[in-house]
Amino acid sequence: MIRGQRRSDAPGMAVTRLMALAPLDGAALDALDQAMEDARAVRVRRDIITEGREIVQAQLLLSGWAARVRLLPDGRRQFLSFLLPGDLIGACDHPHALAVSTVVAMSDVLVCPLPQAAAGSPLHVAYAISRAMDEGHLLAQITRLGRLNAQERISDLLLELHERLTLNGSATGNGFDLPLTQETLADALGLTSVHVNRMLQQARREGDLQWRVGHVKLTDPAGLARKIGHLPVRVTAQ
Amino acid sequence: MIRGQRRSDAPGMAVTRLMALAPLDGAALDALDQAMEDARAVRVRRDIITEGREIVQAQLLLSGWAARVRLLPDGRRQFLSFLLPGDLIGACDHPHALAVSTVVAMSDVLVCPLPQAAAGSPLHVAYAISRAMDEGHLLAQITRLGRLNAQERISDLLLELHERLTLNGSATGNGFDLPLTQETLADALGLTSVHVNRMLQQARREGDLQWRVGHVKLTDPAGLARKIGHLPVRVTAQ
DNA sequence: CGACTTATTGAAGACCGTCAATTACTGTGG
């Protein structure tokens, strides 16, 4: 049991997400409950896993935001993807796996060991689907960076985050908490914070979104998605 | 057995790569031999799998180049990654999996069904490592597009391709065949073909590489890698 | 309150895109 932090209902979002991916049976829920007993708190800005180090234990993000990130020798930084409650961390199934990217906490987070799942079990299916969605998010990120302009990149990322947070029950209608600075957004979108700031102002002026520090509200997600040709990630038929 | 095309030694590169990832036993090699009996030829520019369609059978690329690609509604195109002999196509392990990207043949290619691998078998390990490397390549692509300039993007991608082709035995020292047009390169690097052309000329002038249609020779791969801070993808300890 | 981070604004310029034309190629058929 973690100290100084009650096992609140927040981690429920992680289970909500996994349930949305594949219907979990009692055994799976028990395994998750069990794993949560060994939850571990990681402070904002601390590494959860480190690039190039051996992965000793796959983990499940229970609450808070994390991000996969790469640092270049000269100090440039690139966020590869964001991880939300219910996302897997370091889940690969070969021996002596090295982390291919650092995972850093973007807020104070709670993680727990990822319960083992027998081949074919509901939990196993949920993991596979989760990994496939992760891959989908990476592909979306590549397309964003390669072929969208600044305005489109911002909208596209916010739409993705909104969809994902809706899936795990963290969004409130069209609004959601976004614990990211404009500089962080810039390092995710391949832009400078100055330009992100200008484009965000433009988006606000045009009525596409409302922005308070730590909170975003999209005026019309569906309309915005149509406007920029955004498609949600889908990895299974029904 | 495929018709009109002898089962040449070319597919051997695919086995070479898988062997390099994990030492395969006789059973694995037999399974691969068996699968190659059902090899299928796909013409350049044809889809091997199509985004959004259900994946009926994972495949192994035996010879030729393929690429994962996304097309935007307005005609913009983004290549997500390139696939070389020995790479897996559509290998995901959840039911009713949908392809998250189209895979298109960049040259005439040979593919075969991916042999089943029992959990824990050498083949299974090779697949897992291959998938992890694929992910590494996607992360590298994100970093390229997000934080490298045009010159660095070109060098970084060529270095990656050189490393991968060396792994499966397709490179000849510092040179390798590159069946890509400058426009294709542009759509992979988030640039225009005009700018790729100019940057390639600059790289040639500065002595970094030689470029003939369909063939590249890097003057000093290790030096170039140091110069732009390129790191090869590594996913296992030793 | 004071130190720190984050957001905002302005001016200047670099990098890369767009448009359009020209020059190689490559393969095909007469």
Add this chain to the structure above:
DNA sequence: CCACAGTAATTGACGGTCTTCAATAAGTCG
């Protein structure tokens, strides 16, 4: 063997998006 079409590579002029470099305002926390 050459004419031809189609694709790919190359070049030039110009413009826009985004960056860089400051500086200032606003917010946060002990």
